[in-house]
Amino acid sequence: MAADAGAPGTVRPGGRTAQVRAAVLRAAGDLLSESGFAGLDLADVARRADVGRTTVYRRWGTPTGLVADLLRDMAEQSLPRTETGSLRGDLRENALLVQRTLSDPRQGPLFRAVIAAAACDRRTSAALHRFYATRIAEWAPCVVAAVARGEAPEGTDPAEVIRAVSAPLYYRMLASGDPVDEAAAVRAAEAAAAAARAGAYADPTGEGQDRP
Structure with missing residues (x-):
């Protein structure tokens, strides 16, 4: 996903500027994982990243x-x-990637912090939406290929299939508190694949195929 022109912190030249950005983002991720959004202080980020406070601000x-x-x-x-060459296999790989991310000792708390922040801040919410739109667009071609192979009906909405894979895992992490383990990931993938094959995500007009 391309950065917004002129947005703070989005210029990505090489050398020192890229190193500073990487250090600051790593420090920000650490703080979010440890203390949540409420604990994200720019001065603390600068100190952890060993970067001048003025640069961060x-x-x-x-x-x-x-x-x-x-x-x-x-x-x-x-x-x-x-x-993998099959819808079932591709969705399983997607589910396991999401599961590993959400159950990771650092990434899991980081995502919870960002999602909590997005609930009350429009800018964070927009950034989170862009993040997931990028990830859905990355995996949607797996569903398009499955339709071409005849594994799912014409008009199947690729984005809806990919959302169906990860939604149960996020529900476990954010709502039910049930383990986000490999078994849950495999069940989510199997359910999404079966539903897709049965036409649950098919749009009879065929328009869904073109949505990211």
């Missing part, structure tokens, strides 16, 4: 600006999709 301005850039970087750095 000038480039990112506010904690929400920093979180927006962190989400942008996370989307760019996320692993590419895995193509």
